[in-house]
Amino acid sequence: MTGLETLAGTATAGTLYGIGVGPGDVRYLTLRAAGLVSAVDVLAYFAKKGRVGNARRIVAPLLAEGRDERRFEYPLTDEVPAESPEYHATMGAFYRDTAGQLAGLLRQGRSVGLLAEGDPFFYGSFMHMWWRLAPDFPVEVVPGVTGMSGCWTRANLPITWGNDTLAVLPGTLEEERLVERLRLTDAAVIMKVGRNLAKVRRAVDAAGLLSRAVYVERGTMQDERIVPLAACQAATGAYFAMVLIAGQGRRL
Known part of the structure; x- marks a missing residue:
């Protein structure tokens, strides 16, 4: 085991990790975040329609070929006001479905790292997964440098x-x-x-x-x-x- 792996630790089966990947430069990741990007069984992330996903782009230099990944595409971002009934209904359904898919992976005993731009608990989509899944599964939040x-x-x-x-x-x-x-x-x-x-x-x-x-x-x-x-x-x-x-x- 390398020094980085020792400092960063390993991933635990059946655990959801909210991995803060910082504001944009991969060099701003914490040791724990960088280690988990490689250690988790499944790497998950959100992305805008037609885009790779900013969080995924940030960690790209750390990824080996063949990683098991899950891309969750937002049905909406800023096309309609966040206060509108359409936004609430559409995004609520999207987050419920995403949480269900993540729960399925966790029940299989797989460790899942859900990437979050900046810090997971600061305006992060990860929070919508956290409050749905934390009552039933182990969750670890890895703080990140905020935008x-x-x-x-x-x-x-x-x-x-x-x-x-x-x-x-x-x-x-x-x-x-x-x-x-x-x-x-x-x-x-x-x-x-x-x-x-x-x-x-x-x-x-x-x-x-x-x-x-x-x-x-x-x-x-x-x-x-x-x-x-x-x-x-x-x-x-x-x-x-x-x-x-x-x-x-x-x-x-």
């Missing part, structure tokens, strides 16, 4: 100082609520920008924070883009994008 951490590091932007408060906000919030929340915090991370870019920019401007806001697209990935939010005039942004507003607390 926001990777992005503020790549932007060279210390996000909080001293007693700064940090708000993490979804760009899907109504514009007035975004403005309200932004006015109450010292620093902010706005996730789920994508099709909400124009609204997010207006809200940041209305809160008086546009001069401090930075737009990060595909942070830590090969095609990352980091620019002031004020320079983003497009109505929509990339699916993997966020806005960062650093705090200005006391610097010693």
Whole structure:
């Protein structure tokens, strides 16, 4: 057994692993995550229609040929509002079916690693599997570097100082609520920008924070883009994008 295998540990039969694979660069995986990618019997991941899947792409350099994989394709991503009845019905059915398939593998005594971009417990689809399967099967969650951490590091932007408060906000919030929340915090991370870019920019401007806001697209990935939010005039942004507003607390 190599030193890496000793540190990372092995996979246990019949166990579901939520493997946080970080923000985009495979080098940001933890030792435990990297070890499990190779050790589990089945590697599973979610993917958008017609796409390989970002989590799968991240770990590709670690995979040997012939791995047993399960690809679960989202029926929807951002085509319809997440608050709509259609989204809830469609995605609820999808997650129930996916959990059933994973349960079947676990009952066979197979270890399953379900990849999660960033951290599994931070806006992760893995959570929908966790609450369905944890009552009946052993589950281990392997934390990962969050997308926001990777992005503020790549932007060279210390996000909080001293007693700064940090708000993490979804760009899907109504514009007035975004403005309200932004006015109450010292620093902010706005996730789920994508099709909400124009609204997010207006809200940041209305809160008086546009001069401090930075737009990060595909942070830590090969095609990352980091620019002031004020320079983003497009109505929509990339699916993997966020806005960062650093705090200005006391610097010693």
